[in-house]
Amino acid sequence: MKLELKGITKKFGALVANDSIDLVVESGEIHSLLGENGAGKSTLMNVLYGLYKADQGQILLDDKPVDFSGPGDAMAAGIGMVHQHFMLIPVFTVAENVALGHEPTNKLGVLDLEAARALVRKISDRFGFDVDPDALVEDLPVGVQQRVEIIKSLARDAKVLVLDEPTAVLTPQETDELMEIMRGLAKSGTSIVFITHKLREVKAVADKITVIRQGRVVGQAKPSAETKELASMMVGRDVGLTVEKKLADPGKVVLKVDNLSVLDDRDQRAVNNVSFDVRAGEILAIAGVQGNGQTELAEAILGLRALHSDTGDISISGTSVRGKSVRTILEKGVGYVPEDRQKNGLISEFSIAENLMLNGSFTKPFSNGLGIAFATRNRLAEERVKEFDVRATSAQTPAGKLSGGNQQKVVLARELSREVELLVVSQPTRGVDVGSVEFIHKRLVDERNSGKAVLLISTELDEVLALADRIAVMYRGQIVGIVDAKTDRAKLGQMMAGVTV
């Protein structure tokens, strides 16, 4: 089915999220919508899916104008959407999830689950999805859950399939499998809109590329275009995609993690007998797909989460910090950038200046012994806003009003402005614009060059490869192996799927 968007404009108050966007997706085409976070890709797709009403513009399917008042209409017209956060019921089976909303029933409304299973099997076999209709969704790996989402759309006869950042949660292998599935679907005539900000994937799978920046279409490109060219179209200026970095000169061991086991919130063993060390002047990256224990590992190092067994130990600069309070650990010279900056890194209602003093509220220079040294605090805040290139009207702006990239710079500014020996950095560039990514990466390499030990936890393989001196791959709570930074992508991908190399 041919999809055409004509002059779609969507405003939220003063913000123009989509500004007269035109897009044509031919039948059986994989059309990539490339743009940074906040460029307006998701808004556009939500307009297409009937979740938002466009202020102006038209949607045409096979050259006929359509008007959707809700997702139901869009589905009925043949549009399927695989959301970034899966819309699945974890405790239902695959068949129940696929059936939900248009259940096969007898005359009395009694479910015909056999028909639902048959439909799942039919679609699964046709495209080689290998999905068991009776499996509970919560027991399935993320990659398979995503296939369930695709089956959901196909079961509703979707002719246009929108995939919103589908690779964010996948291992490299699963990503390759997904691309294979996309090609198969396109061959059978399904049109695919592939929303992403990952250039490598766009080049691998797209037939056509439309680049969006600040709510506008800034151009079309062919997948044969240079990566650099696509990146500068996406960002609006030239960006350095690689970080300049000289060979590491590791010194003494700063962080030593020995036989560590940690439980997660549901009392399951999230980190299982993990041992590694990080030396001064090197970046050790923990690579791995999200949810393999990285979060719990970082929290355990910071003292936010108790160690599980009696055997494990964590030591910083030679002294054990097992069972020590978070404050004691921070005072040993640890800087921490949590993975979810909005939840754990900042207090959004607080101003930038207030956020910058969160980890030093009880010591000089922020405290004068009795209360807050306001003048000093504000002066220091202004300096750091400048140094870290935080784009804000003033240091008194609430942190919640900043963009993702600027928020992250505030967190970094806070953590790097103390005397630290060890930096624990989780997902430093998640939801951060490409321009800020460059800045943050450079700062992290600077810290390493100045002799700090950096533990980088990242699920983005590109980031790991760009920054790491050594790479530890984590899978199901264990370290599959610690390898050199020059290890190739395919091998790392296998390790991320648990294959010991």
Add this chain to the structure above:
Amino acid sequence: MSTETKKEVRESRKTPVVMGSLATVILFFFGILGKPATVSFELTGVRELVQLPNLDVPSNLLGTSAGVLLLAITGFVAWQVRKNIRPSIWFSLVFGAIALVALLGWLAAGAVVPVAFILGSALVLAVPIILGAMAGVMSERVGVVNIAIEGQLLTGAFVASVVSTLTGNQIIGILSAMITAALFSAVLAVFAVRFMAQQIIVGVVLNVLAIGITNFLYQQWVTEDESATNSPGTLPIIHVPFLSDIPIVGPVLFQNRITVFLAIGIVVVLWFVLFKTKLGLRARAVGENPLAADTVGINVSRTRFWWVTVGGLLAGLGGAALTIGSSGSFGREMSGGLGFIALAVVILGRWHPGYATAAALLFGFSIILRIWANQVSPGIPTSFITMVPYIVTIIAVVGFVGRSRPPAADGIPYVKG
């Protein structure tokens, strides 16, 4: 492609620990230190067609065997937990039932136990709890926490009694009770769904409101002339032909008031609707992941509103069972915490109509035990036996619930994006 694998789950050790301590206590106090006097289980009443001999067991032997049996169950459950297998909920329920039989045997040393009477009364007493629990299951399954069951039982009880007396028609009384409680429930639904209010607070307020209104009307109006406003009598007892003549089973199950039969029917129907029909699948989806339900075209607000409101109908019937289904008149605050027990039952029954009913029966049993024990064992302090149902509640909720998982969106208002 990728293979499925189960995540490593550590089953809670709480359950075997609680079970083990209880089993030991029972073995020690009711068995080893138990009284040797005979307990006589009277299986058939005097007027029944088929007569069975009484079953005589020494009290301490009963206590010992119960204790050993409980230890065996504990051992099996502990083994399952070690193997990371989740123990079936039936173990907890059977455990509870045996423990109560042991308590019964201890209390009844040297006395006669009218089995059919006790079981039958347990069922009748369980009916308001069962119906309250079904109301709870209905609303929590769609994601609304319903603390207000207590208030709904109370209003149901009041309306059933008063309307039956005023109209002289008990069916009209039952229907009015159901409708009133449903309206009451609808208030909760509107606040929870439309105004996204804190459901617990609304529930608590509704309970206090129900107590206030019924107390006010009762004192200011009903007590003026109880015979004209609060003497509905009880519903007639229906004997199911043939079935009611079976020993034990007959008197327990097939000689009852319409409220008991309705309650049993409602449990079956609710189970079927919830797990076998389109309606139930959608309701459960709304309670687990309302956003996902919304994206496939299910109206979350409407689903929540109707399930909570219809749940109120059931709680109203439960209230009617309290007055015209058993005691025959309304009394101040007569629901006496049954609504809260129903909430515990919902959790203990893992949000499943069948399991919840089994749990409710356990509570019914412990209540009749209390009433009956007060008569047969004057030596034991009344207040001690009065505690029994509540001790059972606490042990049930704290100990056996273990890792029971509520609907994921239970209590969380759905804000449309």
